[in-house]
Amino acid sequence: MITLYTWNTPNGRKISVALEEMELPYTVKVVDITKGQQFDPEFLKFSPNNRIPAIIDDEGPDGQPIGIFESGAILLYLAEKTSRFMPKDLRGRVVVWEWLMWQMGGFGPMPGQYHHFLTRPEGPARDYGLERYGSETKRLYGVLDKRLAGRDFVATEGEPSIADFAILGWAWRHERHLGSLDPFPAVAAWYARMMARPAVARGMEVALA
Structure with a gap:
């Protein structure tokens, strides 16, 4: 267990x-x-x-x-x-590793910092933080949107990989740091596809109280 x-x-x-x-x-x-x-x-x-x-x-x-x-x-x-949820061949695994590290190194820390500055008092420091991390978060969504154009999943074909699960965790909070996924249609389609999976729905509803 x-x-x-x-x-x-x-x-x-x-x-x-x-x-x-x-x-x-x-x-x-x-x-x-x-x-x-x-x-x-x-x-x-x-x-x-x-x-x-x-x-x-x-x-x-x-x-x-x-x-x-x-x-x-x-x-x-x-x-x-x-x-x-991980390819068996090394070439395929490398792609999953790349996108997992992309999430860990950027698509998480950047929106996370944006969330932090949202809680700060009004003032120049807050304004700078929101501009800095908001811009980088949008850039990362743009990278993801280009990657997902014409693809069902981020790093694999046919079924998701652990890279999709990692990225989904932060895309789940998109309303907080981005507002709408409309500017990123490929991400929006992927997000809807992932959230429609019954196992994903169960994982998002795990009781924490």
């Missing part, structure tokens, strides 16, 4: 979606980051960066438990564990 330590954030939703898509049994352990529960010493034993999500898999390598932190590492682990 896998225990998912999570909260209602884009990074948390990546993993609940992946677990549902992979049909893995799991339980949810709520880590309420608004109450500082991510700093609990027991949580820090396997998530030393005091961030969610994290997992403990009781049936890890060689049948021994394993704890994993960082959403990208978790997705790679789950793909390896199940042999699903």
Whole structure:
């Protein structure tokens, strides 16, 4: 059994979606980051960066438990564990790795910073932050839109990959940092396609209270 330590954030939703898509049994352990529960010493034993999500898999390598932190590492682990949502050939895997790293390095940190500055008091610092991170977020949506033109999924054909699950976590919050997906029609079509998947719907509805 896998225990998912999570909260209602884009990074948390990546993993609940992946677990549902992979049909893995799991339980949810709520880590309420608004109450500082991510700093609990027991949580820090396997998530030393005091961030969610994290997992403990009781049936890890060689049948021994394993704890994993960082959403990208978790997705790679789950793909390896199940042999699903990751191409078998190296060339195909490289494309998934590229888009997973693209999400981890940009399409997450940039809208995340935009969300941060939305909460700041009115003033020059807030204005600068919204302009800086808003512009970069829109640029990244443009990159994604070009990639998805004529494609059903970001890095694979026929079915999504863990890169789609990673990117979807942040696209899920598009209304907050972008408003509308209308300027990015290929992203909008992909988003609708992904959200229509029953397993994605279940992963987005995981109870966290």
